[in-house]
Amino acid sequence: MAKPHISFEYFPPKTAAGKEKLLNETTPALNALGPEFFSVTYGAGGTTRDTTLGIVSAIRDAGIDVAPHLSFGGDDENTVAELLETYKSRGINRLVGLRGDMPSGMGAAMQLVHANDLVRFIRERTGDHFHIAVAAYPEIHPESRSYASDIEFLKKKMDAGANSAITQYFYNVEAYFYYLDQCQAAGIDQPIYAGIMPITNYENLARFSRNCGAEIPRWICKRMESYGDDQESVRQFGLEVVTQLCQTLIDSGCPGIHFYTMNQVEPTRTIYNNLGL
Numbered sequence: 001m002a003k004p005h006i007s008f009e010y011f012p013p014k015t016a017a018g019k020e021k022l023l024n025e026t027t028p029a030l031n032a033l034g035p036e037f038f039s040v041t042y043g044a045g046g047t048t049r050d051t052t053l054g055i056v057s058a059i060r061d062a063g064i065d066v067a068p069h070l071s072f073g074g075d076d077e078n079t080v081a082e083l084l085e086t087y088k089s090r091g092i093n094r095l096v097g098l099r100g101d102m103p104s105g106m107g108a109a110m111q112l113v114h115a116n117d118l119v120r121f122i123r124e125r126t127g128d129h130f131h132i133a134v135a136a137y138p139e140i141h142p143e144s145r146s147y148a149s150d151i152e153f154l155k156k157k158m159d160a161g162a163n164s165a166i167t168q169y170f171y172n173v174e175a176y177f178y179y180l181d182q183c184q185a186a187g188i189d190q191p192i193y194a195g196i197m198p199i200t201n202y203e204n205l206a207r208f209s210r211n212c213g214a215e216i217p218r219w220i221c222k223r224m225e226s227y228g229d230d231q232e233s234v235r236q237f238g239l240e241v242v243t244q245l246c247q248t249l250i251d252s253g254c255p256g257i258h259f260y261t262m263n264q265v266e267p268t269r270t271i272y273n274n275l276g277l
């Protein structure tokens with residue numbers, strides 16, 4: 001069986017120490033696992049423009065393939081076009097194109113630009129220079145009108161020129177494979193990689209999951225809750241559940257896995273090693 005595509009996601013650290021650790025410790029350790037690329041998130045209000053650029057430039061300078069996430073947020077076309085040119089000049093040839101969410105505290109006044117319009121804009125301005133990945137939602141985006149409309153809009157992103165998709169994280173493997181079937185039936189041929197969130201802090205994960213529409217199955221919640229403050233048991237059970245999820249995905253032909261690393265080597269590395277890749 002061919003090795004599935006593997007990639008690792010970061011967010012831009014807020015401190016100089018965090019940046020140094022990410023670049024000098026975390027990245028070499030994860031890069032040793034042979035990923036296709038790293039990606040770095042972007043605050044849709046432009047809040048992380050410089051930090052995202054700084055991290056991706058440093059990773060690229062180390063000779064590693066990296067994809068900045070990008071969205072319009074409240075920026076005008078010139079600002080986004082300039083950022084695209086900067087990325088090109090730094091030798092970057094991948095992007096993750098998103099509508100984005102407003103960072104909390106920035107209000108809802110801004111009209112966010114849908115990802116299909118961003119993809120079209122990138123293609124208009126930079127042709128085929130970038131490999132563009134977009135977001136996909138096996139459990140359906142929380143603002144979607146319906147299951148069918150969400151797939152319709154993913155198709156629009158692909159028709160605008162996206163090359164692949166990365167999913168929101170999920171723990172229901174059936175939701176992912178059903179979604180792949182529905183996408184295929186809708187004429188989407190591009191690979192849809194599974195986004196995987198290792199479980200480190202269960203309470204934070206549960207809170208975040210409520211907002212982004214990713215379901216944590218009841219049996220996982222109950223088991224996690226039963227551990228209370230016993231972090232070691234949470235860690236062990238998290239490793240077991242996520243390793244099993246990834247193994248099932250790989251055994252069932254999933255084209256690749258994108259790990260939301262939360263800027264940590266562990267538990268991503270242990271899960272990766274458990275898979276015997």
Ligand code: FAD
Pocket residue numbers: 040041042043044069070096097098099100101102113114115116134135136141142143144145149150153156157166167168169195
């Ligand atoms: P869209 O594809 O525009 O979809 C948003 C909603 O609008 C969906 O409900 C969709 O059904 C609907 N829709 C889509 N197109 C249209 C249209 N043309 N007309 C009407 N309705 C439409 N957020 C960040 O802020 N920064 C990041 O770096 C970041 N990285 C992410 C990486 C991945 C892999 C994933 C899965 C998500 C990421 N997010 C990030 C979160 C993402 O920005 C949010 O989920 C956001 O709410 C939707 O972004 P999108 O690109 O999927 O939007």
